[in-house]
Amino acid sequence: MSPPTSDGPPRPLGVGDVVVCPNDLLGEWVAAQITNIDPDWKKVGVLELDWSGPEPSTTDDFDAVEPLRLTHHSWNGRLSHANCDWVLPRSYRVLGRLPLVHDQRSNSYTSRWRVGDQLARQRAWDRGEHDWQETGALELTPAELEQVLADGAPSQNAVRTLNTTGLSEVDGGRLTAIFPNLTSLTLGGSLGQFANAGKLNRLSSLKGLFISDLFGMTKADCLLPAEVPDLEYLDLNSVPHEYALAMRARWRSEVVNGTSVNILKARKPEWVQENLENPLRDWDGRGHITAARFKKAVEQFKKTRRELLAMVGPQPDESTLARLMDLGREYALAFNRLDGRSPFIETEEREELFAALNTVMTERELELGRSLVAERSALLSGVEGARDW
16 A cells, blocks of 8 residues: 555555445445556546455455456447546545556546446346346436425335436425435536535435535535545535535545545625526636636627517517527627637537527517517527637
């Protein structure tokens, strides 16, 4: 085992180290080898080994040490090898060190360590179970989650992983009552409200918590290490400022024990109020978008929105279609200029720019009580004909 260093992983790791952990899908222990350490990006290369069994005491407990090659689905014999966050999760331990079984670096990157999951999929594939799916995992729409959390609904004790995005509201009390045995919880909103978030402390088996774009939480809702001692991933993005600071203060000392803490975009109440009707709000704080560009982008969107709402009236009008096409062209040209010599509008941003216009059109349709198919088409045609992004 490597000695601790000031510029190395929080839990000591060295190249050649073999790490082991229990895997729920297999019901056995699994193993991986550390192939490289990148202090600049705070990543380590993790090569899965083709082994599972009872908890090992030393590396001598392995009959052979071979890398895991994947043939399921379209992997075509590639190694299960990726660069992961360099915080060794608390359920993992270093067993010892062996010569590298593969000395090439991986070009694949991921934040989470999930050693054993690919081995479980490969074993199922080898058994002929080509439609095998992970048990205990649910991905629900907001409407489906609301139905599951309704009063009188039965508990779902077998569910271990829950993922829901697009939430406008969710209640932590109901959620933890229905899903008491969660090990991974992902909740995403759209400036949604998260009530009773402190009830997440009931989830004593929780290993991963991922929350984005939800609000209403305060420092009193802070997750406590004593209540969720197995937590390995804490990922908060665009959450209340007060809650973010409290969570960071509570959990940063747990990094050396194996909890990866990633807290970004702590939002103050003023920001939430200002961005209620701003579909480009996620650009604020995005790595490759400067604050100045974000401000100009929002100003341009608001200008286009005002003109669009004023332009589209209760009755269809041919002249309106021509003006909407011009408006779309102006929108595209404005963002061409903003993109400039150092482009920042990539695939995600392009989709968001179109989605922003569609949001305004939908808003106007609801106000007028009629379909705006022709108007929408004219607007977007104007954009398509002039955009460089």
